[in-house]
Structure formats: C-alpha cells, structure tokens
Amino acid sequence: xxxxxxxEREYCKRMVEGVGNWIAAENYTLFGTATYIxxxxxxxxxxxxxxxxxxxxxxxxxxxxxxxDREGTYLPMMTFIERGKNRDxxxxxxxxxxxxxxxxxxxxxxxxxxxxxKIDCSLDLVIKDEIEAQRRTYTMKEQLSYDDEILCPNAxxxxxxxx
Numbered sequence: 001x002x003x004x005x006x007x008e009r010e011y012c013k014r015m016v017e018g019v020g021n022w023i024a025a026e027n028y029t030l031f032g033t034a035t036y037i038x039x040x041x042x043x044x045x046x047x048x049x050x051x052x053x054x055x056x057x058x059x060x061x062x063x064x065x066x067x068x069d070r071e072g073t074y075l076p077m078m079t080f081i082e083r084g085k086n087r088d089x090x091x092x093x094x095x096x097x098x099x100x101x102x103x104x105x106x107x108x109x110x111x112x113x114x115x116x117x118k119i120d121c122s123l124d125l126v127i128k129d130e131i132e133a134q135r136r137t138y139t140m141k142e143q144l145s146y147d148d149e150i151l152c153p154n155a156x157x158x159x160x161x162x163x
Contacts, residue, residue: 023078023095026076026078026095026097027097028076028078028095028096028097028130029096029097029098029104029129029130029131030095030096030097030098030104030107030127030128030129030130031093031094031095031127031128031129031130032092032093032094032095032096032111032125032126032127032128033091033092033093033125033126034050034054034091034092034093034094034115034119034122034125035122035123035124035125036090036091036121036122036123037121037122037123038121039084039088039089039090039091039123040088040089042090042121043090044081044083044090046090046121047081047090047091047092047152048081048152048154048155050092050119050120050122051079051081051092051094051152051154051155052079052152052154052155053118053119054092054114054115054118054119054155055074055075055077055079055094055155055157056068056074057114057118058075058096058107058110058111058114059073059074059075059157061114062075062098062103062106062107062110063075063103074157075096075097075098075103075107075157076096076097076157076158076159077094077095077096077097077155077156077157078094078096078151078156079092079093079094079151079152079155079156080092080093080094080150080151080152081150082150092152094155095130107127108127111125111127112124112125112126112127
C-alpha cells in the first residue's frame, strides 16, 4: 500500500525514526536477515509462524532448554517481516542481543544451522554486527502506511524491567 496523505507519510516517518532510536538505545548487538528459497510464493502468514519458532529454537540452543521452557526466558529479540520493494519477496529481519561473548558467538554459530534445518523453504540467514551494519531503521523501510504489519510481536522478546 502506498501513502494516502501527507499526514500518513509524516506519521510513518516519525514511527520509523522512533523505532530506530529505540533499537539504538537498547544496544542490540546483532542484525540478521533470513530468506526463503522461493520468496515469491511464501506468504507473510508463514513468516509470522516461522519467526517465533526460529526464535524459540535459537533461544533453547543458546540459553538452554530449561531456561526457556521452565523460566520463559528468551534471547532479547526484535523481529520484522518484510515483503520487498515489489511486495513479492517475503523475508525476515531481526535484531538480537547477546549479553556475553559466548552467547553472541553461540547465536552466530547456531542461527543459520537452525534456520536451514528446522524451517521449511528456508534459504539462508546472514548475521552482521549491528554496530558496523547500522541497520536501526532498515527494518521499517517498508512501513509505508498504517496497515503495513512489519513488526512480528510473537517473535519479539523484550526482557522485563525490574523496578
């Protein structure tokens, strides 16, 4: 969908900047892109199911199954589903935070293996260092109108703040 009014264009621009600023403030350490073999035939509904499944499997592999299954603790992650400029190439972008060097290395090591072995129609997954990549607003570039559903809330895990 394309911009309808100047107000909507400004609103989307402010939303993109706001999300980018929030991601920068949260200090996510890694940025990833997961693609499908035949992205033209992958519906966004499939990507919205695959993203939380991938996030859970990766969290179990890096943090341990007891921490995930019993305590409900996941790797901090923000996930976005995009369809490409022409709306015909579904793919997933995500920011993820490894608190320790060991976690970060585990995330990088296991991500592509999990994506390719556990997700149907998966092609590959590329992870970059967020500090070098500077992709804060990249995940929201396709937020062109109010009804674009870019954020995948089922695959976003934000640690609770302790007061």
